[in-house]
Amino acid sequence: MFPDLADQLRAREQQGLRRFRQIVESPQASHVTIDGHDYLAFSSNDYLGLANHPDLIHSICEGAQHYGVGAGASHLINGHSTAHHILEETLAQFTGFPRALLFSTGYMANIGVVTALAGREDAIFADKLNHASLNDAALLSRAKFIRYSHLDLAALEQRLADSNARRKLVISDAVFSMEGDIAPIKQLIALCEKYHALLLLDDAHGFGVLGQQGRGSLFLPDSESVHSPNIVYMATLGKAAGVFGAFVAAQADVVETLIQSARSYIYTTATPPLLSHALLTSLKLIELDEWRREALLQNIAQLKNDLLSSCWKLLPSSTPIQPLLIGESHEAVRISRALRERGILVPAIRPPTVPRGKARLRISLSTTHQPHDILRLTQALNELTLDS
Incomplete structure (x- = not known):
C-alpha cells in the first residue's frame, strides 16, 4: 500500500542504519539471557545495579498490596496517590529544591517543561549534542530554536546577549548520553x-551516579549553585534509580506552572503508585551505598587502562558511559556483531543518533560488572583490533 516505506527501510538497511529489537528473557543485570543465549551485557543504563535489587522487588510487592496496580486516572483527576506525593517531597529534599513533580518518562518531562515555559515570543538555546527529547521539545514549543556548538559557552553567551526574546530558556544535558562528558554546569x-534565562538541566545519566551521595550533577564539587532560582532540574528514575519514571525539581512557581500547563503531565494517566513506593527504597540505597559509586569508578579506570593500546579510542568521559569511537556505521555494526558472537553485548550507535562518520560502541558500565567481566570485553576488543 505504501511502497515508499519499503524503499526507505531498504535504504536504511543498506546504510547500516536499520535497528532491531531483541527480547530479553532475564532480569536486567550485567549478564542477561536473549533468545536462549547468555550474554555479558554492557548495554544497560542500570548503572548502580538496582533494577533487580531484592529490596526493590520487596517494595514493589508491598506497594501493590497497599496501593493496587494502576493509578486509574491522571494526577489532576483522581490518580495522585499518597505514594506519588511522598516521593515528590522526598525528591525535592534529596535534590535541594523547594518542589518536585513526577512525570511518566524523561521524554515527557522535557516535552512538558519546555512547552510550558517557552512559546512563540521566546527563545531556546540548546547544545547541539542534546538528547532528542530536548530537541523535539524545542520544536514543539514554537519558540525560536537557537543551537550552539557542543560546550561552546562563548557562542552561547553571544547568542544570549543578542536575543531580545521575552523569555530565554537554555536547555542542556548534564551528562551527554552519547558522549559521556559533563556540561560545565557552574558556568x-x-x-x-547574567542574561536572566532559565536553565533546564537534563541529568538523566548523572542522577544517582554523580555528586555527593548520588544527588546528581548539581552536587559535583565544581557545581556549587544548586539553589539558583534559574535552574529547572530534570532526572530520570529508570536508569541509576533502577525503576521507572522521571521528575522535575525547581522553584515552587515553576512547578506550579507545570502542574497547570505541562500537557504531557496533565493529559496522561499517573504512573502506578507501587513504582513510587519502590523508588523511596531506591533513594535510600542511592544515598547510603557509596560503595556502588566507588565500584563504578574502579570499573571505569580499568576499562580505560585496558584499552590504552587499542586503535579505537575512548572519548573523554569520567562517567559510566564510555563511547569507543569507530567511525563508519558498517564498521561499528561489524564489531558489535563480532562481540555478540563472543557472548558480549555492546550496542553500535549510528546516525542520526550521532553525527555521520562518528559511529561508536557505547559501553555502559555498571556496579555489578566484575573485573573479569571488563577484562573479557577488553581482550575481545583488542583481538578485534588486530583483525582490523
Missing part, C-alpha cells in the same frame, strides 16, 4: 543568571 548557571 551555564552563571550565564543564565
Whole structure:
C-alpha cells in the first residue's frame, strides 16, 4: 500500500542504519539471557545495579498490596496517590529544591517543561549534542530554536546577549548520553543568571551516579549553585534509580506552572503508585551505598587502562558511559556483531543518533560488572583490533 516505506527501510538497511529489537528473557543485570543465549551485557543504563535489587522487588510487592496496580486516572483527576506525593517531597529534599513533580518518562518531562515555559515570543538555546527529547521539545514549543556548538559557552553567551526574546530558556544535558562528558554546569548557571534565562538541566545519566551521595550533577564539587532560582532540574528514575519514571525539581512557581500547563503531565494517566513506593527504597540505597559509586569508578579506570593500546579510542568521559569511537556505521555494526558472537553485548550507535562518520560502541558500565567481566570485553576488543 505504501511502497515508499519499503524503499526507505531498504535504504536504511543498506546504510547500516536499520535497528532491531531483541527480547530479553532475564532480569536486567550485567549478564542477561536473549533468545536462549547468555550474554555479558554492557548495554544497560542500570548503572548502580538496582533494577533487580531484592529490596526493590520487596517494595514493589508491598506497594501493590497497599496501593493496587494502576493509578486509574491522571494526577489532576483522581490518580495522585499518597505514594506519588511522598516521593515528590522526598525528591525535592534529596535534590535541594523547594518542589518536585513526577512525570511518566524523561521524554515527557522535557516535552512538558519546555512547552510550558517557552512559546512563540521566546527563545531556546540548546547544545547541539542534546538528547532528542530536548530537541523535539524545542520544536514543539514554537519558540525560536537557537543551537550552539557542543560546550561552546562563548557562542552561547553571544547568542544570549543578542536575543531580545521575552523569555530565554537554555536547555542542556548534564551528562551527554552519547558522549559521556559533563556540561560545565557552574558556568551555564552563571550565564543564565547574567542574561536572566532559565536553565533546564537534563541529568538523566548523572542522577544517582554523580555528586555527593548520588544527588546528581548539581552536587559535583565544581557545581556549587544548586539553589539558583534559574535552574529547572530534570532526572530520570529508570536508569541509576533502577525503576521507572522521571521528575522535575525547581522553584515552587515553576512547578506550579507545570502542574497547570505541562500537557504531557496533565493529559496522561499517573504512573502506578507501587513504582513510587519502590523508588523511596531506591533513594535510600542511592544515598547510603557509596560503595556502588566507588565500584563504578574502579570499573571505569580499568576499562580505560585496558584499552590504552587499542586503535579505537575512548572519548573523554569520567562517567559510566564510555563511547569507543569507530567511525563508519558498517564498521561499528561489524564489531558489535563480532562481540555478540563472543557472548558480549555492546550496542553500535549510528546516525542520526550521532553525527555521520562518528559511529561508536557505547559501553555502559555498571556496579555489578566484575573485573573479569571488563577484562573479557577488553581482550575481545583488542583481538578485534588486530583483525582490523
